[in-house]
Amino acid sequence: MTTFSDLNTLDAIAFVAALDGIYEHSPWIAQRAAGRRPFASLAALKLALQEVVDAAHEDERLALLRAHPELAGKAAIAGELTAESTGEQAASGLNLCSAEEYAALQRLNAAYNGKFGFPFILAVKGPAGRGLTRTAVIDTFARRLKHARADELAEALRQVHRIAEIRLNALLGVTPGMGAQVMEWADVIGAWSDADAGLTCAYLTPAHRRTAAQIAAWMRDAGMETHIDAVGNVVGRYAARDPSAKTLVTGSHYDTVRNGGKYDGRLGILLPIALVRALHERGERLPYHLDVVGFAEEEGVRFRSTFLGSGALTGSFDLGKLDTLDDEGVSMRQALLDAGHDPAAIPSIARRREDLLGFVEVHIEQGPVLLQRGLPVGVVTAIAGSSRYLVELAGVASHAGTTPMGMRRDAAAAAAEIVLLVEARCSGVAALVGTVGQLAVPGGSVNVIPGACTLSLDIRAADDAVRLAAVDEILAGISAICARRGIEEKLWKIVEAEAAPCAPRLMDVLGAAVERAGVPRFDLLSGAGHDAMEMARITDVAMLFTRCGNGGISHNPLETMTADDAELAGQVLLDFLRGLGRDA
Ligand SMILES: [Zn+2]
Numbered sequence: 185m186t187t188f189s190d191l192n193t194l195d196a197i198a199f200v201a202a203l204d205g206i207y208e209h210s211p212w213i214a215q216r217a218a219g220r221r222p223f224a225s226l227a228a229l230k231l232a233l234q235e236v237v238d239a240a241h242e243d244e245r246l247a248l249l250r251a252h253p254e255l256a257g258k259a260a261i262a263g264e265l266t267a268e269s270t271g272e273q274a275a276s277g278l279n280l281c282s283a284e285e286y287a288a289l290q291r292l293n294a295a296y297n298g299k300f301g302f303p304f305i306l307a308v309k310g311p312a313g314r315g316l317t318r319t320a321v322i323d324t325f326a327r328r329l330k331h332a333r334a335d336e337l338a339e340a341l342r343q344v345h346r347i348a349e350i351r352l353n354a355l356l357g358v359t360p361g362m363g364a365q366v367m368e369w370a371d372v373i374g375a376w377s378d379a380d381a382g383l384t385c386a387y388l389t390p391a392h393r394r395t396a397a398q399i400a401a402w403m404r405d406a407g408m409e410t411h412i413d414a415v416g417n418v419v420g421r422y423a424a425r426d427p428s429a430k431t432l433v434t435g436s437h438y439d440t441v442r443n444g445g446k447y448d449g450r451l452g453i454l455l456p457i458a459l460v461r462a463l464h465e466r467g468e469r470l471p472y473h474l475d476v477v478g479f480a481e482e483e484g485v486r487f488r489s490t491f492l493g494s495g496a497l498t499g500s501f502d503l504g505k506l507d508t509l510d511d512e513g514v515s516m517r518q519a520l521l522d523a524g525h526d527p528a529a530i531p532s533i534a535r536r537r538e539d540l541l542g543f544v545e546v547h548i549e550q551g552p553v554l555l556q557r558g559l560p561v562g563v564v565t566a567i568a569g570s571s572r573y574l575v576e577l578a579g580v581a582s583h584a585g586t587t588p589m590g591m592r593r594d595a596a597a598a599a600a601e602i603v604l605l606v607e608a609r610c611s612g613v614a615a616l617v618g619t620v621g622q623l624a625v626p627g628g629s630v631n632v633i634p635g636a637c638t639l640s641l642d643i644r645a646a647d648d649a650v651r652l653a654a655v656d657e658i659l660a661g662i663s664a665i666c667a668r669r670g671i672e673e674k675l676w677k678i679v680e681a682e683a684a685p686c687a688p689r690l691m692d693v694l695g696a697a698v699e700r701a702g703v704p705r706f707d708l709l710s711g712a713g714h715d716a717m718e719m720a721r722i723t724d725v726a727m728l729f730t731r732c733g734n735g736g737i738s739h740n741p742l743e744t745m746t747a748d749d750a751e752l753a754g755q756v757l758l759d760f761l762r763g764l765g766r767d768a
Contacts, residue, residue, distance in 0.1 A: 185357055191229065192222040205268050206233070206351045207344065209251040212244070213237060225702030226358060227560065227752055234345050234558050249302035249340050255321065256281055256289045257303070268351055275315040276308040285318055292325045299329065300336055307346035311733065312367040312747045313353070313360075339735070342555070349748055362462065363751030366454045373398055373438070374446030382443035382741050386486040388416060388519040395438050399453060399478045406457050407464030408476065414529035415496040416480030416520070418453075422460045424473050432470075432541040432764060433723070434757075435477030436715055437493060441485060445548070445743025451730065452546040453478040455754050459761075471765045472541055479715050486510045486519075494718035499534030503527075535722060542690055542726065543719040544760065546753055548745055549729040550712050552736025559706050560749040561756055563695050564727035567710040567717040568615070568644040569683035571655045574622075575602070575662065578672040581635025593670045596625050596634035601669075605661045606641060609654055615646035615709050616654055646709045648683050684717040687724035690764075694726050697759035701752055728753060728760075 186202050194202060196218040203214035216236045223229040237245060253259045253269050256278045265273070273279060281289065296304045304325055310316040316324075328336055353359065376391040378384040385392050396418050403410040403420030410420045418438070436452025456476040463470070479493030487508045495501045506517040506527050520527045549555075554562050579595035603620045610618030622640040641658065645651035659675065666673045695705040708729065716725040730753045733744040 186355055188226055188229075188356055188358075191356075202355070203352075205266060206348045206355065207237075207248065208253075208266060208269070208347075210248050212240075213248075216240075223702065226352065226356065228702030230345070230349055230352065231558070231703065233348060237341065237345070238558070245337075245341065246302060248344060249305060249337075252303050252305045252344070254293045254297075254303045255306065255308070255325070256286060257293055272308050272347070272350075276310075276321055277315075277318050278308065278321065281318060285322065288322055289325070292322070292329060296325070296329050300333060300340075302340065304328070305340045305343045305347070307343050307350060309347075309350050311744050312364055313350055335735070338556070342558075342733075345558070346746065349746075353748070360747045360751030362455075362458045362754045363747035363749070365458050366451065366750045366754070367747045369402065369454045369457075370446045370450050373450065379443070383440055383446055384442045384444065384485070385438065385440040386442075386483075387439055387481040387492065387516075388486070388523045392416075392439060392480070393523055396478065396480065399438060399457075402454075402457050403460075403476065406461035408457075408460055413496070413533050414520075414525050414527065415493055415501065415533060416523065416525060417493045417496065417533070418478035418480075420457065420460070420476045422463065422470065422474040422476070424471055425469055426471075429472045430541045431473040431475050431535075431539055432761070433475045433477055433497075433535070433543045433719070434545065435475075435479060436545050436547055437479040437482030439479075439481050439483050439485065439493075441483050441739045443741060444483075445738050445740060447548045447743060447745050448550065448738055449479075449482060449547070451548055451745070451750065451753075455546050455750060455757060459754055459758055462758075470761055474761065482715055487516050490713070491715065491718040494715040496530050496533045497535050498718055498721045499531070500718070500721060501530050501533075503530065537722045540723040541764065542687065542724040543716060544690065544694070544726045544728070544757070545714060545716040545719075546728045546730065546757060547710075547714055548738060548743065549708075549732045549736065550738035550743075551732065553708050554706070554729060554731040555733065555736050557706065560703060560731050560752045561698055561701075562706045562708045562729045563691050563698060564686055564710050564716075564729055565691070565707045566646045566683050566685040567712075567714055567720075567727070568617075568646050569648050569651050570642065570644040570679055570681050570713065571651060571677070572643075572679035573641040573659075574676045574678055575599075575639050575641060576674040577637045577639070577666065578674075579635050579637075579670070580633070582633050584631045584633055587633055592633050593635075594633050595637035595671055596628075598665055598669045598671045599623060599637040599639050601665045602639065602662055605665070606643075606658055609658055609661070610643065613645075613650065613654070616644070616650050617711060618643045618654065618658070644711055646683055646685075651683070681713065681717070684720035684725065686716075686726050690724055690726035693763045694728055694756070694760050697756045697763060698728075700759055701756050703752070726760075728756060 199218045200214040207213045217232045373395045378389045378391050399418045400410045408420030434456045437449035481492035484490035508516050577595040579593035606618040619642045624638050625634045698705045716727050730749050734742045
């Protein structure tokens with residue numbers, strides 16, 4: 185068996201020979217990486233191989249893609265594949281296709297090759313390395329066939345690197361055990377949904393309560409003192425030997441959006457549980473209490489208010505919200521009582537600032553930045569602040585055929601100008617984004633000039649001054665557009681959240697841990713809100729983002745990540761926890 189240290193010490197020819205088959209019929213990649221040894225870690229080796237491909241000529245990258253066999257193609261049938269490809273295709277059962285599946289794959293192969301000029305490449309061993317089903321392979325194939333060429337070229341290369349990662353693991357006998365455990369747990373609770381299809385886990389529903397009980401059970405098995413608090417947060421403590429030690433809190437939310445992804449939030453709960461289990465098995469204690477919290481509610485699906493779980497920890501849970509009704513007319517208070525909780529006890533959950541060392545949250549990025557940079561993890565600099573408004577425009581509804589163009593007061597045309605204004609004002613400014621996500625002509629007809637139009641505004645930035653300046657200009661612009669067009673406007677501010685900067689001290693401990701894992705530190709802004717944003721009210725916060733596959737899509741069943749990235753994030757988090765122990 186080849187070891188990682190062998191790879192660093194073999195002569196260049198033997199190094200290339202050892203990596204034969206990692207990249208299909210493309211020994212030039214190992215040849216060019218040989219001179220960059222020694223590598224600090226397996227992660228560093230993978231990145232170096234990836235960088236060689238990035239730096240290669242475009243024709244070489246195309247040749248690398250074309251060196252791959254078609255899935256269940258003629259070469260596979262004729263037994264002409266490399267040993268690696270034969271094994272991988274068999275792991276997905278592609279050698280056992282029905283006649284219909286085989287025909288579907290041949291049609292897809294032909295259409296794909298015709299559109300892109302290279303074969304369809306997919307790491308058929310999948311995100312956890314256990315093998316995708318044939319249905320999943322065919323669905324992915326059909327979905328990717330619709331991509332634009334540049335996007336698909338990038339995705340095909342990422343799949344090539346993922347295949348290389350799996351093959352390197354096999355070569356070196358490495359298994360991302362903690363990462364695979366987290367993926368498996370995410371699959372278990374990811375199957376418990378409020379809906380028949382897809383994952384929906386809204387606050388205090390039966391699926392939500394079952395999920396909480398399971399997370400609590402895993403925490404207990406991992407060696408934590410565990411309870412579910414009055415708001416439904418699952419809290420596990422891995423106690424320090426000194427009872428008077430301070431507490432570091434880590435965690436994220438276990439509720440989901442409708443038809444969401446199974447790693448959003450949950451990764452940040454399950455990864456620390458797996459990590460504590462490993463610490464507990466080794467008998468290793470930290471010099472502070474580590475509290476892993478599965479926050480009951482972050483997404484705002486059932487009662488339209490967000491951060492109920494972390495808000496209870498920071499003492500900002502508004503008891504007035506207990507009377508809020510869900511769509512079925514059930515109050516939050518009743519839902520809490522039905523779940524066996526005591527709503528009156530919620531204020532007592534609040535943590536005291538002086539007891540806390542900080543809060544760290546691991547979360548899937550929910551965007552494409554790390555994916556496009558080929559990096560498994562990144563250090564979050566700040567969570568963007570946001571301003572949201574609802575806008576109602578009132579014009580005059582009149583006949584589409586008889587009202588001359590110059591005499592119209594068209595509310596939708598004004599809205600269209602507003603959409604473009606938001607886009608123009610927020611383009612080209614670093615760390616500022618603006619979106620009109622809702623746009624409607626209530627009661628509109630084909631043959632009537634829109635007399636009313638409603639739209640939403642969502643403006644976010646890392647810097648509050650940048651955001652507020654953009655909001656001011658956009659609101660002034662809306663007034664000007666409406667005045668010019670004879671439209672009456674009404675505005676409601678529905679959200680005003682300040683940016684939450686991460687603590688430089690914690691970012692540096694996290695960044696040093698990333699570098700020790702052999703991965704360059706890369707800092708990025710979180711455009712999405714997270715529990716860390718709420719926790720920043722009472723303590724220093726840090727966040728580690730993990731790479732989000734499938735183009736960075738989240739809040740969607742297609743959200744995905746790999747066991748290897750989860751493993752690396754676990755390694756970084758453990759190093760962070762130990763580093764903090766040395767500092768504390
Ligand atoms: Zn989330």
